[in-house]
Amino acid sequence: MKLFNHNDDQRPLDQEPEFNQFIDAAMSRRHFLKATGAASTVSFFAANPVSQAIANTMPSTSTLMGFNAIPISTADTIEVPEGYQANLLISWGDAVNSDAPNFSQSNDSNAQAMQFGDNNDGMTLFPISEDRAVLAVNNEYTNNEYLYEHQGKNISADDVRKAQAAHGVSIIELKKSNGHWQVNLDSRLNRRITAFTEMEMTGVAAGHALLKTNADKSGRKILGTFNNCANGQTPWGTYLTCEENFNGYFANTSDAKLGDTYDRYGLKKEDWGYDWYKFDPRFDMSNEPNEPHRHGWVVEVDPMNPNSVPKKRSALGRFKHENAALVVNKDGHVVVYLGDDERGEHLYKFVSKHKYTAGADSNRDLLEQGTLYVAKFEGREGELNGKGQWLELTWGKNGLTPENGFPDAASVMIFARLAATQVGATTMDRPEWVAVHPNNESVFCTLTNNKYRGVRESQPINEVNPREKNPYGHIIRWNPNQGDHTADSFDWDIFVLAGNPDVHKDGLLAGTDNINKDNLFNSPDGIGFDLAGRLWIQTDGKYSNKGDFSGMGNNQMLCADPETGEIRRFLTGPIACEITGLTFTPDYKTMFVGVQHPGEDLAPSHFPDGGNHIPRSSVIMITRKDGGVIGA
Ligand code: FEO
Ligand code: CA
Ligand code: CA
Numbered sequence: 001m002k003l004f005n006h007n008d009d010q011r012p013l014d015q016e017p018e019f020n021q022f023i024d025a026a027m028s029r030r031h032f033l034k035a036t037g038a039a040s041t042v043s044f045f046a047a048n049p050v051s052q053a054i055a056n057t058m059p060s061t062s063t064l065m066g067f068n069a070i071p072i073s074t075a076d077t078i079e080v081p082e083g084y085q086a087n088l089l090i091s092w093g094d095a096v097n098s099d100a101p102n103f104s105q106s107n108d109s110n111a112q113a114m115q116f117g118d119n120n121d122g123m124t125l126f127p128i129s130e131d132r133a134v135l136a137v138n139n140e141y142t143n144n145e146y147l148y149e150h151q152g153k154n155i156s157a158d159d160v161r162k163a164q165a166a167h168g169v170s171i172i173e174l175k176k177s178n179g180h181w182q183v184n185l186d187s188r189l190n191r192r193i194t195a196f197t198e199m200e201m202t203g204v205a206a207g208h209a210l211l212k213t214n215a216d217k218s219g220r221k222i223l224g225t226f227n228n229c230a231n232g233q234t235p236w237g238t239y240l241t242c243e244e245n246f247n248g249y250f251a252n253t254s255d256a257k258l259g260d261t262y263d264r265y266g267l268k269k270e271d272w273g274y275d276w277y278k279f280d281p282r283f284d285m286s287n288e289p290n291e292p293h294r295h296g297w298v299v300e301v302d303p304m305n306p307n308s309v310p311k312k313r314s315a316l317g318r319f320k321h322e323n324a325a326l327v328v329n330k331d332g333h334v335v336v337y338l339g340d341d342e343r344g345e346h347l348y349k350f351v352s353k354h355k356y357t358a359g360a361d362s363n364r365d366l367l368e369q370g371t372l373y374v375a376k377f378e379g380r381e382g383e384l385n386g387k388g389q390w391l392e393l394t395w396g397k398n399g400l401t402p403e404n405g406f407p408d409a410a411s412v413m414i415f416a417r418l419a420a421t422q423v424g425a426t427t428m429d430r431p432e433w434v435a436v437h438p439n440n441e442s443v444f445c446t447l448t449n450n451k452y453r454g455v456r457e458s459q460p461i462n463e464v465n466p467r468e469k470n471p472y473g474h475i476i477r478w479n480p481n482q483g484d485h486t487a488d489s490f491d492w493d494i495f496v497l498a499g500n501p502d503v504h505k506d507g508l509l510a511g512t513d514n515i516n517k518d519n520l521f522n523s524p525d526g527i528g529f530d531l532a533g534r535l536w537i538q539t540d541g542k543y544s545n546k547g548d549f550s551g552m553g554n555n556q557m558l559c560a561d562p563e564t565g566e567i568r569r570f571l572t573g574p575i576a577c578e579i580t581g582l583t584f585t586p587d588y589k590t591m592f593v594g595v596q597h598p599g600e601d602l603a604p605s606h607f608p609d610g611g612n613h614i615p616r617s618s619v620i621m622i623t624r625k626d627g628g629v630i631g632a
Contacts, residue, residue, distance in 0.1 A: 062561040064534055065568055066632045069518055072553025073572035074545055076605050078595070080571050083625055088608050089174075089592065090183055091618040092118045092139075096172050096192060098185040105149050105614060109161035113192055118142045118166040119617045120594045122231030122323055122526070124239055125583040126303050131176035133585070134189055135592065136239040136303045137619060138228035141248075142166050144273060145602055146614050157279040164195035164276065167226040169241050171303050181590060181621060191306040193241075195224035198309060199299065203368050205314035208410040210293045213282065222294045222312060223282070230433050230526065230580070232298075232324030232336065235356065236363035239301045241310075242321035244341060246295035248272035254286035264417050265319075266342070267292050293414055298324050298338070300367055313367045316350050317393070317416030325434040325443070327485055328356045334366045335485040337443060339431030343452045344459045345417065346425045347375040347434075347445060349390055351486050372416065374425040377492060379463020384512075385493035386463050388478060391423040392488075398423040429453055429465045429473065435527045435535065437562065441483040444495060444535060444562075446524040449473040464492065467508045471548055472498035472522040475537070477562075496560070496567065498522050503548055514565040520552045521569070526580045530588050534631045535560040537567070538593075540578040555579050557593060559631055570631070571622070574615070576603030581619070584630070591622040591630045 067081040078086045093103030093115045100114035101107060107115065117139025126134045142163045144152025173187030184190075201211060201220045211219035225243055232240035247266040252258060258267060267285065277283035282291045296318040302308040316324070319340040326336045332355030338348040353369040354362065373390035380386050392398060395409035399422050406412050412419045429450035436443050447465065454461040454468035461468060464476060474497040481487035498521055499511020523541025530536065537558045542549040557571040557579045573579045573595050581594030599605030599615030607615050622630060 062564050062566045062568075064532065064561040064563070064631075065559055065566070067559075067568070067570065069568035070570065070572065071518075072520070072545070072551065072556070072569070074543075074553050074575070075572075076574045076598075076607055078571065078573060078620060080622060084622060084630075085625055086571075086593075086620045086622050087180070089135075089181065089619040089621050090116050090170075090172065091608060091616040092116055092120070092166070093616060094183075095185055096170055096183070096190045100185075103616075105146070107162070109158050109165050112162045112165040113194065115192075116172070117168055117170045117192065117194075118147065119596050120170070120619055121229050121580050121596060122242070123581045123583050123592060123594060123619065124231055124233040125174075125585060125592060126233075126237065126239070127586050128173075132184075133174050133181070134303045135172050135174055135583070135619075136231070136241075136301065137170045137172070137581070137594075138231055138241050139167055139170055140229055140244070140596070141227055142274070143597060143600065146599070146616075152273065152275075155275040155278065160274075160276050160279040161196075163274060164224065164226070164280070165192065167195045167228070168197065168224065169193040169228060169239070169301060171239075171301075171306070181585075189304065189306055193225065193301065193310060195226040197224055199223070199225065200309050200311050201294070201297075201314060202311045203314035203413070205318075205410040205413050208408075208414065210290055210410070210414055213288050213290050213294070215282065225299050225310065225312075226295070228299075229321065229341070230323030232326050234300070234326055234334075234363070234367075235328060235358075236366075237302070237304060238364070239303050240324040240326070240336075241299045241301060242323055242338075243296050243299065244320045244322060245272075246292065246320070249274050249276050249295075250283050250285050250292050251277040252285040253277065256286065258285060258289065261415050261418065262292070264415070265292065265296065293318070296320065298336075298367075311367075314410070314413045315367060315370050315372065317348060317372050318414050319345065319348075319416050322431065323433045325436050327436045329485040330483070331486065332356050333486050334370075336367070337434040337436065337445070339434055339445060340417065341430050341432050341448070343430055343450045344427040344456065345431065346420045347428055347431045348393075348416070348420075349373045349375070349485075372413070373488070374416075374420040374423060375428075376424060377426045377462070377464040381463070384463065384466065384497070385491070388426075388464075388490045388492050390488045390490075391420075391425060393419045393423065426462070426464065427459045429470045432525045432540075433527045435529050436485075437533060438529050438531055439533050441485065442477055442479050442562065443485075444475055444477050444527055446527055446537070447474050447476060448523045448525050448540065464494070466494075467497070471542075472500065472509070472511065473524050473541070474498060475524055475527070495562070495565065496524075498524060500548055500551065502551055509548075512565075514560075514567055517551065519558060519567045519569055521556055521558060522549060522552055525578070526582060526594075528582045530584060530631060532588075532629075532632065533562060535562050536570075536582055536631075538579040538582065540580060543576060557582075574598045574607035575605040576600040577605070577607065577615075577617075588629045589623060589627060593620050593622060594618075595620060
């Protein structure tokens with residue numbers, strides 16, 4: 001069976017599924033929840049007293065963080081600090097409207113289109129009132145081994161449609177009753193955006209010849225969004241969903257070579273095992289060579305208008321977008337920091353042409369026009385800090401000219417990766433999320449890991465990517481010149497090099513000083529700040545708990561004090577999951593956290609339903625038993 005991990009090299013499954021029969025998952029889950037006597041609390045979230053005893057012995061110095069760190073876990077549970085609790089909000093396949101059937105692995109595409117999508121990732125809560133809010137959640141990808149009863153061995157047309165319906169974005173209204181947030185299935189705002197929802201291309205690339213297909217001669221009307229990784233939000237109330245590994249859905253059934261621009265985006269003869277091209281001809285590049293140009297963008301969605309047409313924003317460039325960290329600069333320009341998550345790719349910044357005006361309708365067009373930049377880092381030899389520059393990606397400047405393969409302004413955005421190389425951008429160790437500090441101008445970015453660092457000629461070791469093969473990842477921080485996010489220079493340093501001081505006694509693989517035996521982790525990915533300036537760090541790393549990764553356990557979420565550098569483990573996830581996606585209620589007393597792909601590659605997880613049930617990606621809610629602010 002062919003099924004590949006979405007972010008790694010192609011990794012065929014090496015074992016046949018062991019699951020034979022499943023009882024009706026939805027039915028049993030209801031019984032299970034009833035038996036526990038709690039509407040949405042499941043046993044996976046039980047506190048662990050032994051763990052807590054160990055945690056209480058850990059040192060604590062930060063005044064920003066008021067909780068006791070927890071130890072690692074290899075259990076199939078969510079663990080949180082003493083005094084905290086985790087409840088389930090929604091899982092893949094749960095209804096998003098009152099007509100939807102209950103979850104079953106045998107649900108068809110029509111059912112899936114009315115259910116919560118799979119592999120939830122980045123998300124934003126949009127408050128409406130004290131007891132109403134809308135949650136927009138990305139649904140990044142699907143796992144054939146769980147999506148289908150046949151585990152992907154015999155894909156049909158409806159299977160493809162079901163997978164496409166499991167991708168995209170789920171928008172759900174939440175209501176608070178008896179102090180608990182839950183999904184309001186009757187809300188008119190509930191919506192699924194999928195890989196076949198109609199969208200509009202905007203900005204300089206809209207209508208370009210490279211975006212025209214047999215089905216869309218205008219080059220402006222695009223069907224769908226998929227591999228929606230992380231996210232962003234705007235002060236004018238819209239949601240930004242970022243298209244990451246779009247290449248994995250395309251195949252080329254002809255023998256004709258597609259060329260360099262396809263190679264640079266990882267578009268190959270074979271797809272990653274989704275098989276969409278077999279039943280949806282737009283995913284066969286021999287039919288539709290321009291369809292891949294219509295994906296790899298940031299998409300702006302109005303979560304308060306279920307009839308609105310999502311807008312793909314070509315001014316933010318086409319690459320494997322991780323998230324979109326938007327900040328309104330002091331002068332009113334909107335700045336969006338953007339990571340391109342692939343080994344040796346780049347870090348970008350968009351600056352809007354026009355300025356933000358609170359309450360103005362014109363804000364809705366701010367992402368339509370602006371200037372894209374890419375980062376070039378310079379180091380101080382032997383130090384983990386230095387200076388950097390933002391290089392402008394504007395047609396006609398910096399060698400972005402027809403003789404270098406850029407015939408017009410649209411081509412610079414459509415092939416932003418090639419433009420970045422042309423101007424001399426620094427190749428990075430997989431830029432994942434970017435987060436801007438709420439109370440100053442510092443900006444943080446996770447560089448998750450990179451086995452090609454120091455191995456491939458194009459990815460030499462340098463100060464900002466200082467470790468050969470970088471197995472653990474790191475987080476960098478920069479301060480724009482004079483606190484101006486539109487400035488073309490910045491100072492940077494490394495906030496943390498994750499590492500393992502137990503395995504590597506010294507040197508860079510031991511990690512920076514803020515890594516110790518009590519907070520080991522690898523592959524930082526999702527990050528976000530709360531209002532007080534606590535930096536939350538989520539991991540998508542190796543969970544073998546062996547060798548280089550011993551003492552790290554399952555993927556987790558940590559909390560950092562940006563001032564002192566201290567990092568404490570706050571949450572551990574179930575088996576073979578990734579923790580990704582975070583958002584808060586306005587009072588910061590409820591934190592929504594994503595558990596993605598528990599049981600990946602058929603690892604033995606049954607989260608969250610327990611028993612024999614297949615694992616399901618889920619959104620959980622963290623609260624304090626005393627009702628206080630999370631992390632304080
Ligand atoms: Fe979807 Fe780079 O993580
Ligand atoms: Ca990620
Ligand atoms: Ca990742």
